[in-house]
Amino acid sequence: MLRPEDFFDLHDFSHREIFEDLEYVWDALKRLADYIQDVMTPDIEGSVMDGAYLIGDQIQIGEGSIVEPGAYITGPTIIGKNTVVRHGAYIRGNVLIGDECVVGHTSELKGAILLNQSGAPHFNYVGDSILGNHVNLGAGTKLSNLKILKGSVKVKIGDTVYDSKLRKFGAILGDRAETGCNSVLNPGTLIGPDSLVYPNATVSGYVPPNSIVKLRQTLEIVTRESRA
Template sequence: AYSAVFDGAEWPWEALKVLESWLEENITPRIPPDLPEGVHLYGEKIHIAPGCILEPPLTIIAPALIGPGVELRMGAYLRGAVLVGEGTIIGHDTEVKNSILMNKVEVPHFNYIGDSILGNHTHTGAGVILSNFKISPGKAVRVKLDDEVVNTGIEKLGAILGDEAQIGCNSVTNPGTIIGKNSIIYALCNISGYIPPNTVVKNKPTYHQTILHKE
C-alpha cells in the first residue's frame, strides 16, 4: 500500500515532494490505547499501527504513518512528514525528517535521516548522517547518474538507498547521493554521487603507532 506514494513519479525523489500531502490525504489517525507516558505526539494526522514498541521519551510530529511492528527507541524524533514501513527500527537519538523508510529498515543509533528514501532491509551504522542540504543555499540538489546530471528542482534531498544497502558507522552521504541495492559502504566514508548496485566502498585512512616510553 505504501508504494502508492510513488505513483506517477518519474524519479524516486519526486515522492518526497508529495509525501506530506499524500500522508495528509491517506492517514486515518490511530493512537494506541496504552500509549506510554513520555511519548509526545503533535498534530492529528498520526497513525501508529498495532504491535509497535514505543520507548519514551520520543517525539512524533504529524503527519506520520508508522507501520506494524515498528520499534521507536528512546530519543527518536520524527518530524516533517514521515512514512515508516513494517518492522523498522528507529533508534536512540535518531532524527527522521520528511523521509520514507520501507520495511525492515534499521537506523538504530545516533542517525540523521533527512529528506531520504531507504529501501527494504537497509541499515545505517551508528552515527551515519544522510545530509540533505547543500552548503550553498538557494540551489537545487543535482543528482549524478553515470554520465547524466539531473536537476531535482528541490533544495533538500538526502540519500536514496536501494534494498539491502548498508552504510557503516560515522559515514556521511552528501545531498543527492544514490546507493544501489545490496551495496556496502564501509565506516568513515564520505559518499556522493551514484554508487551502483552490488558495490563495496572502503575508506582506509592511514595511521601510525609508536611505543610510548615512560621513565
C-alpha cells in the first residue's frame, strides 16, 4: 500500500531507479540529493530564453524543454524533455523533473520529484514532495513540508502511525491525482492515484485511490444595512 508501485507507473520514467527496492514511497526523498549528483550530466539541450536565470553549473535541461524569461533555477536540478518552466517560476535545487511537465508562474519547487506530464502551473508550492504521472495542482495549491511543532513528519493511516524520519516532507500524489484551487496538503499527506481534492480543502493523512475529498461549507447571504 505504501510502496512506489502503489502510487506510480514507473515504466516510462527515466529515473525510476530512485524508487527501486523501497518499502515506503517517501524514502525516495532521502535518496534524491545523492541520486541527482550520481546521474547528473550538466548540459543545456533545451532553450533558455534571455532573462532566465540559471545559477551554478549543476543544471541539466533536456531536449525540447523551454525556460522562459524571469524563471530562476538553482542546481542541482535535472529537467527532462519537452518541459516548460514558465516566467516567474523558482526551482531551488535538488529537483528532478520528468518529461512534458509544467512549472508555472510563481510556482516554487524544492527537493521535489515530478514524474512525466505532471504540472505545478499556477502559484504552487511543492516542497519535499513527489508528483506522479499526469498530476495537476490547481492554482494556489500548497504542499506544506514542515510541521509547526517541528520534529519528524509522521504519516497516519487509520490507527497506524509511520515515522518518515524526515524533518521536511510534504506530500505524495499518485498518478492522475488532482487538487482544486487553493487546497493545502499538510506534511506527510498521501493522495492515491486517480483521486481528487476539492478547492480550498485542507488535507492530512492518507487518501485511498479513486477517492474524492469533498469540502462542504455553508454560506449565508444577508441584507446589507443602510449606510446612509
